[in-house]
Amino acid sequence: MNSDLLSRFHGVIPAGGVGTRLWPLSRASAPKFLHDLTGSGSTLIRATYDRLVPLAGERIMVVTGWAHRGAVVAQLPELRDSDIVLEPAPRDSAAAIGLAAAILYRRDPNIIMGSFAADQVIEPVEVFQAALCEAIHTAATGKIVIIGIHPTHPSTGFGYIHTGQPLDVANAPSARGVEQFVEKPDEETARQYLASGGFLWNAGMFVAPVSLMLHHLEANQPELHAGLMKIADAWNSDERKSVLQEVWPSLPKIAIDYAVAEPAAAVGDVAVIPGMFSWDDVGDFAAIGRLNKASAEDGIINLGDKEVRVYADSATGVVYSDRPRVIALVGIDDVVVVDTADALLVTTKQHAQKVKQTVEALKADGAHEVL
Amino acid sequence: MNSDLLSRFHGVIPAGGVGTRLWPLSRASAPKFLHDLTGSGSTLIRATYDRLVPLAGERIMVVTGWAHRGAVVAQLPELRDSDIVLEPAPRDSAAAIGLAAAILYRRDPNIIMGSFAADQVIEPVEVFQAALCEAIHTAATGKIVIIGIHPTHPSTGFGYIHTGQPLDVANAPSARGVEQFVEKPDEETARQYLASGGFLWNAGMFVAPVSLMLHHLEANQPELHAGLMKIADAWNSDERKSVLQEVWPSLPKIAIDYAVAEPAAAVGDVAVIPGMFSWDDVGDFAAIGRLNKASAEDGIINLGDKEVRVYADSATGVVYSDRPRVIALVGIDDVVVVDTADALLVTTKQHAQKVKQTVEALKADGAHEVL
Numbered sequence: 001m002n003s004d005l006l007s008r009f010h011g012v013i014p015a016g017g018v019g020t021r022l023w024p025l026s027r028a029s030a031p032k033f034l035h036d037l038t039g040s041g042s043t044l045i046r047a048t049y050d051r052l053v054p055l056a057g058e059r060i061m062v063v064t065g066w067a068h069r070g071a072v073v074a075q076l077p078e079l080r081d082s083d084i085v086l087e088p089a090p091r092d093s094a095a096a097i098g099l100a101a102a103i104l105y106r107r108d109p110n111i112i113m114g115s116f117a118a119d120q121v122i123e124p125v126e127v128f129q130a131a132l133c134e135a136i137h138t139a140a141t142g143k144i145v146i147i148g149i150h151p152t153h154p155s156t157g158f159g160y161i162h163t164g165q166p167l168d169v170a171n172a173p174s175a176r177g178v179e180q181f182v183e184k185p186d187e188e189t190a191r192q193y194l195a196s197g198g199f200l201w202n203a204g205m206f207v208a209p210v211s212l213m214l215h216h217l218e219a220n221q222p223e224l225h226a227g228l229m230k231i232a233d234a235w236n237s238d239e240r241k242s243v244l245q246e247v248w249p250s251l252p253k254i255a256i257d258y259a260v261a262e263p264a265a266a267v268g269d270v271a272v273i274p275g276m277f278s279w280d281d282v283g284d285f286a287a288i289g290r291l292n293k294a295s296a297e298d299g300i301i302n303l304g305d306k307e308v309r310v311y312a313d314s315a316t317g318v319v320y321s322d323r324p325r326v327i328a329l330v331g332i333d334d335v336v337v338v339d340t341a342d343a344l345l346v347t348t349k350q351h352a353q354k355v356k357q358t359v360e361a362l363k364a365d366g367a368h369e370v371l
Numbered sequence: 372m373n374s375d376l377l378s379r380f381h382g383v384i385p386a387g388g389v390g391t392r393l394w395p396l397s398r399a400s401a402p403k404f405l406h407d408l409t410g411s412g413s414t415l416i417r418a419t420y421d422r423l424v425p426l427a428g429e430r431i432m433v434v435t436g437w438a439h440r441g442a443v444v445a446q447l448p449e450l451r452d453s454d455i456v457l458e459p460a461p462r463d464s465a466a467a468i469g470l471a472a473a474i475l476y477r478r479d480p481n482i483i484m485g486s487f488a489a490d491q492v493i494e495p496v497e498v499f500q501a502a503l504c505e506a507i508h509t510a511a512t513g514k515i516v517i518i519g520i521h522p523t524h525p526s527t528g529f530g531y532i533h534t535g536q537p538l539d540v541a542n543a544p545s546a547r548g549v550e551q552f553v554e555k556p557d558e559e560t561a562r563q564y565l566a567s568g569g570f571l572w573n574a575g576m577f578v579a580p581v582s583l584m585l586h587h588l589e590a591n592q593p594e595l596h597a598g599l600m601k602i603a604d605a606w607n608s609d610e611r612k613s614v615l616q617e618v619w620p621s622l623p624k625i626a627i628d629y630a631v632a633e634p635a636a637a638v639g640d641v642a643v644i645p646g647m648f649s650w651d652d653v654g655d656f657a658a659i660g661r662l663n664k665a666s667a668e669d670g671i672i673n674l675g676d677k678e679v680r681v682y683a684d685s686a687t688g689v690v691y692s693d694r695p696r697v698i699a700l701v702g703i704d705d706v707v708v709v710d711t712a713d714a715l716l717v718t719t720k721q722h723a724q725k726v727k728q729t730v731e732a733l734k735a736d737g738a739h740e741v742l
Contacts, residue, residue: 024697313725326738326741332703332718337715
């Protein structure tokens, strides 16, 4: 890739989201992105960072909560202080990603940002990086470029992108226009999408000139845009903290899709690169069963680093314990056991999605100390 | 009952047996009889003792292992020191019960002993006590009297007693002879036994003159008899410990059924009283599900005394934790979760019997510290 173009590229990693369906392993104090859920030897945020380095070098920014500063720095010791954006409290994705765009814009209005959530699993990385190269080239033509995911099943849990005509972009042969974004569909509709071949999952991965991002943000969410620019203006001054604390709580809470991507698509400013890599958002313990490297060998996956001796009469399952002990699993296939100091979860891979309801029940009961 | 006869009666409670299928709750250091498994508010040994008090008063002896002395005394503070018989190591039931018989014989050769395992659940106690009265009257005529259990299902896990003709014993209208003892049958045979109505489970409950017990022991196991009498002779002297340590390890290991009951039955010295009470040996966690008082109300039974908050989407299950925590059970009916400091068991009531295999696997692995 043209080195002038590459030097404009900055990675942005929004690291938020507790990962409710992975409770009690993933929780407010130790969210999903801080765990090595796939047995790769890297936490999800470390792996996300490492995927961007070949293209972004050290030009990578992380947006996360105050509470996670220490853990993020421990995972990414090379992160410069100016590249850690700490949210005082979660205010949805448009505020988080918009703030990164605004800070980068003040640094250099020619920057092209690429935003990639900290808790996704992508393989092989080379295929991802090839798609990212195409996305950067396409973004440079003045587009917000989504890297879409080829759907592998009729999921009702993701939004879809209806792809449009091929675009004629140099060095980006697979770039296409976007017909429209569609919300999470029902299963029948999802089946039709899958059969048609013209739909991709929207996993929130996009590459765009920060100027174009801010242009659409200003057009569609002027109040949010003004607030973010005010914070960005104070970012490299002594007033950063006071302005952040004053402005942040008043910002509108809205997803980046509604604030930017959909209105931009409506005026033809969005393109898509179909990603040919495999992708997983590690949404629940069943996903861990699929993704973990240990699966093929042992049957029972031990997620923790403690000396856990498992005695099981079933061939498959997922186990985590935060202390050394014996765990005996008798007569339950695909069992999931997550054993933390204050909470124990027992379920099966088939029921892994329902963990969310348990967390909601705990919330309703005010049991915040275990969430 | 005639008070002379009653004053001859002494209860004996053999308190041994780890309760392998109740691991890791029940284990070598805290066997089954030391737990309140039914939610009655009493441990099994305390309940066994209390069932005997109306007939035996304080004339109750416990035979248990050295290691359990403290726990047994804590449960039964009224137990006199001379009524605690501590085995240096387990040597099967003939040695344990035979030693109690020999010690009681030396105390008074006219004693009638009644032996009742420490880990059985019997209700209603008044019906048990009525059967025990009949058994004492029958024993006084010179019989070893088994209190048999009406089988409720074709169990292949118990020995059976084929009942004989009614005996004509004053104050014991239901006393019968014993045709023969039969070993644990296969399921088809067990069904035939159940259908015939002439078979009872042998739960090891018996009442007998100690002199008659020792007579048959001498006739069938002279070496065992001689050893036990030698220990009994030294029991109230300074030599108790040294003689016990010298003789005990050399005693033959044999079950009381083979050493006494079966040969005695062959010469017509055994009778049976059919017990009309309900009985359970709390063999596994499924039994706890049946027996526990909490079952009717909450669905999920919490066996421990710690503050455990259970979130479950199934209506039935058994839970134990030795520390306060949240336990979430998602999508598994009849789940059993037993959470101890060094071992965690997850199974279902349907697979509760298989816990034994896990314990055997742990033993084979040399994991004695958790057994």
